[in-house]
Amino acid sequence: MRQVLDDPMDAGAELKAELERRRRALAEVEEALRQWEASAADTPQREDSDFSTVSGREIRPVYTPLDRQAFDYTRDLGMPGEYPFTRGPYATMYRTRLWTKRLFSGFATAEETNERYKFLLARGQTGLSVAFDFPTLMGYDSDDPLCEGEVGKCGVAISSLADMETLFDGIPLDKVSVSMTINGPAIMLYCFLLVAAEKQGVGSDQVRGTIQNDILKEYMAQHAWIFPPRPALKVITDIFEWSSSHAPLFNTISISGYHIREAGATAVQELAYTLKNGFTYVEEGIRRGLDVDEFAPRLSFFWDVHNDFFEEVAKFRAGRRIWARHMKEIYGAQRPESWRLRTHAQTAGVTLTAQQPHNNIVRVAYQALAAVLGGTQSLHTNAMDETLALPTEAAVRIALRTQQILAFETGIPNTIDPLAGSYFVETLTDEMERDAEAIFSEIDELGGVVEGIENGYFQARIASAASRFQKEVETGRQTIVGVNEFLEDDEAEIEILRIDESAGESQRERLAKLRDERDQAAVDASLEKLGAAASNDQNLMPPMLDAVRAYATLGEIRSTLVNVYGRFKEPVAF
Amino acid sequence: MNDKKIRVLVAKPGLDGHDRGAKVIAAALRDAGMEVIYTGLHQTPEKIAATALQEDVDVVALSVLSGAHMTLFPRVVDLLQESGMTDVLVTGGGIIPAEDAETLQAKGVGRLFGPGTATTDAVEYIRAWFTDRGVGRSTE
Numbered sequence: 249m250r251q252v253l254d255d256p257m258d259a260g261a262e263l264k265a266e267l268e269r270r271r272r273a274l275a276e277v278e279e280a281l282r283q284w285e286a287s288a289a290d291t292p293q294r295e296d297s298d299f300s301t302v303s304g305r306e307i308r309p310v311y312t313p314l315d316r317q318a319f320d321y322t323r324d325l326g327m328p329g330e331y332p333f334t335r336g337p338y339a340t341m342y343r344t345r346l347w348t349k350r351l352f353s354g355f356a357t358a359e360e361t362n363e364r365y366k367f368l369l370a371r372g373q374t375g376l377s378v379a380f381d382f383p384t385l386m387g388y389d390s391d392d393p394l395c396e397g398e399v400g401k402c403g404v405a406i407s408s409l410a411d412m413e414t415l416f417d418g419i420p421l422d423k424v425s426v427s428m429t430i431n432g433p434a435i436m437l438y439c440f441l442l443v444a445a446e447k448q449g450v451g452s453d454q455v456r457g458t459i460q461n462d463i464l465k466e467y468m469a470q471h472a473w474i475f476p477p478r479p480a481l482k483v484i485t486d487i488f489e490w491s492s493s494h495a496p497l498f499n500t501i502s503i504s505g506y507h508i509r510e511a512g513a514t515a516v517q518e519l520a521y522t523l524k525n526g527f528t529y530v531e532e533g534i535r536r537g538l539d540v541d542e543f544a545p546r547l548s549f550f551w552d553v554h555n556d557f558f559e560e561v562a563k564f565r566a567g568r569r570i571w572a573r574h575m576k577e578i579y580g581a582q583r584p585e586s587w588r589l590r591t592h593a594q595t596a597g598v599t600l601t602a603q604q605p606h607n608n609i610v611r612v613a614y615q616a617l618a619a620v621l622g623g624t625q626s627l628h629t630n631a632m633d634e635t636l637a638l639p640t641e642a643a644v645r646i647a648l649r650t651q652q653i654l655a656f657e658t659g660i661p662n663t664i665d666p667l668a669g670s671y672f673v674e675t676l677t678d679e680m681e682r683d684a685e686a687i688f689s690e691i692d693e694l695g696g697v698v699e700g701i702e703n704g705y706f707q708a709r710i711a712s713a714a715s716r717f718q719k720e721v722e723t724g725r726q727t728i729v730g731v732n733e734f735l736e737d738d739e740a741e742i743e744i745l746r747i748d749e750s751a752g753e754s755q756r757e758r759l760a761k762l763r764d765e766r767d768q769a770a771v772d773a774s775l776e777k778l779g780a781a782a783s784n785d786q787n788l789m790p791p792m793l794d795a796v797r798a799y800a801t802l803g804e805i806r807s808t809l810v811n812v813y814g815r816f817k818e819p820v821a822f
Numbered sequence: 823m824n825d826k827k828i829r830v831l832v833a834k835p836g837l838d839g840h841d842r843g844a845k846v847i848a849a850a851l852r853d854a855g856m857e858v859i860y861t862g863l864h865q866t867p868e869k870i871a872a873t874a875l876q877e878d879v880d881v882v883a884l885s886v887l888s889g890a891h892m893t894l895f896p897r898v899v900d901l902l903q904e905s906g907m908t909d910v911l912v913t914g915g916g917i918i919p920a921e922d923a924e925t926l927q928a929k930g931v932g933r934l935f936g937p938g939t940a941t942t943d944a945v946e947y948i949r950a951w952f953t954d955r956g957v958g959r960s961t962e
Binding site: 382383385386388394395396397398401402466470471472510511512598600601602603635636637638711714715718721722728730731732744746747818820822 | 832836837838839840841842844845846848849850852858860861862863864866888889890892893894917919936937938940941942
């Protein structure tokens with residue numbers, strides 16, 4: 249609008265004229281839309297699509313200024329790096345710093361994975377992301393009989409500080425940030441990492457990285473849990489409390505939608521369940537008596553990037569706005585750092601197909617583009633062969649190069665939030681926010697996230713969305729190239745990575761040696777102190793660090809805590 | 823029809839927590855008229871064989887995405903044999919390379935289904951297995 253005029257009479261007339269001009273402009277659009285709809289109604293539409301997103305959200309053929317009448321730039325978007333952060337968590341985004349190219353990897357033993365890390369760092373990867381095997385994810389030692397056949401298969405086996413030292417041998421932990429996908433036993437692996445850094449001469453205040461540490465989504469989706477939800481939340485709050493003064497550069501949690509989505513949830517379920525989990529952690533911290541502005545700036549997020557391009561971009565944008573609004577208005581956070589949602593993203597593994605696997609390179613590239621247009625801070629791009637096995641080096645290289653092409657050849661990072669102002673994308677962003685708020689209310693009515701987990705609400709919702717999607721694929725409502733359309737009789741076979749059984753054997757030997765060489769009395773004493781701290785409801789970080797320094801193993805620490813906290817039993821439904 | 827309904831145990835052996843496929847298959851087999859029991863996660867082969875015996879199932883369908891299929895499938899087959907359940911179909915799915923599937927089939931495992939399988943294929947395979955053997959089982 250024009251500047252205020254000196255004469256109030258003139259100003260009033262001016263305002264009236266301006267309003268009249270706007271009203272007329274909208275009326276013109278309304279008339280044009282009506283005519284367009286009338287003519288479009290006579291034009292046949294394709295029958296191979298119902299024009300909805302992969303999550304079942306209906307998409308209209310055209311969006312206009314009529315959809316944006318209530319839009320308020322400052323309230324709804326703001327500048328990048330400013331409340332409510334819809335346009336991005338940082339003011340200058342990729343013009344200052346490109347997203348971190350962080351590929352999740354790990355397999356077999358610490359020694360072999362250490363070599364893969366050095367390979368990736370030498371090729372321009374800028375951060376590490378550790379994939380652990382199932383025994384480690386569940387908190388078992390590699391030599392536990394329950395783990396037979398699984399050691400080193402889906403990730404690297406880490407059973408003690410000794411393995412962690414090998415994993416980062418020759419990798420300076422004050423220079424390279426390390427993200428660890430670990431949840432049930434997150435506190436154990438975090439302590440392994442901190443002590444491994446300590447042995448390199450790097451203090452906990454210099455270590456940069458992230459632990460996933462998001463147990464709520466484990467109960468909902470990924471299922472690598474140990475304790476029941478309430479003690480698990482207590483341990484997570486211990487980590488927040490200790491780290492706010494001892495490890496200020498470390499992201500103590502990565503609140504993850506990825507696994508919820510991969511398990512079958514829709515885009516808006518992913519958005520709402522994840523943010524609601526985040527609010528639950530914030531409430532736990534506040535209940536402990538922590539100042540929200542002390543720990544909230546270290547919370548980070550992790551989104552899935554699925555196939556429906558614009559819905560994914562809108563999800564990233566809506567997520568930032570919802571988080572900012574709740575943190576400021578509901579939880580009373582004062583610092584902008586507490587309002588700002590920073591996120592990692594990974595292209596959706598579930599969209600990769602075993603059929604015509606080279607097509608996956610293209611899927612991943614589109615998904616990576618959506619993540620970048622959504623303003624991600626770091627990105628994992630899947631390798632084309634990941635529905636078949638862990639990826640080969642050749643496949644990983646293409647995945648990394650996909651990000652480098654996006655970063656350096658397309659011009660995409662030059663401008664911040666380039667889809668802002670699009671009638672469609674802004675409307676979709678608003679719809680996602682509104683739908684997420686409705687899901688928050690539904691969860692509140694159940695009594696909260698923990699109650700929803702205990703009675704199987706989330707698990708049932710996710711399973712039913714997964715079944716619905718599968719039916720849509722089988723009835724042809726969802727086209728998947730190479731799976732239910734455009735099939736090839738003669739598919740090119742690709743080379744896959746094979747992990748042999750030797751990792752299990754060498755881990756058993758390493759552990760036997762460790763148990764033989766360490767000071768057993770010191771291990772026993774440290775575990776006893778840890779158990780006592782758990783029983784007395786004290787912060788577990790200091791006694792856990794001591795147990796790790798004494799080379800107590802993952803499984804020993806797990807057993808000590810299970811004796812106090814018990815185990816989680818899932819409600820089974822399908 | 824007097825034939826007994828096909829009873830299927832859908833099971834997740836090992837520590838692998840990926841149960842999307844197991845649940846989708848369990849629901850699809852149920853919708854196709856079979857009686858389905860789902861074990862839940864983190865089952866040992868011993869526990870699975872015991873449940874199969876106790877529930878008197880005709881089919882054990884294992885879902886393995888952890889890469890441990892070469893250990894877990896033969897173990898379940900052996901344990902079922904040891905408990906005298908010699909006429910049970912052991913089938914399943916997951917991330918299982920074709921070469922490994924062939925090796926497992928030679929050890930008495932049935933067909934293994936990979937990513938992108940239509941649930942109707944699994945339903946038809948199970949039905950046909952009974953028809954081919956002249957075993958009276960229905961899904962009505």
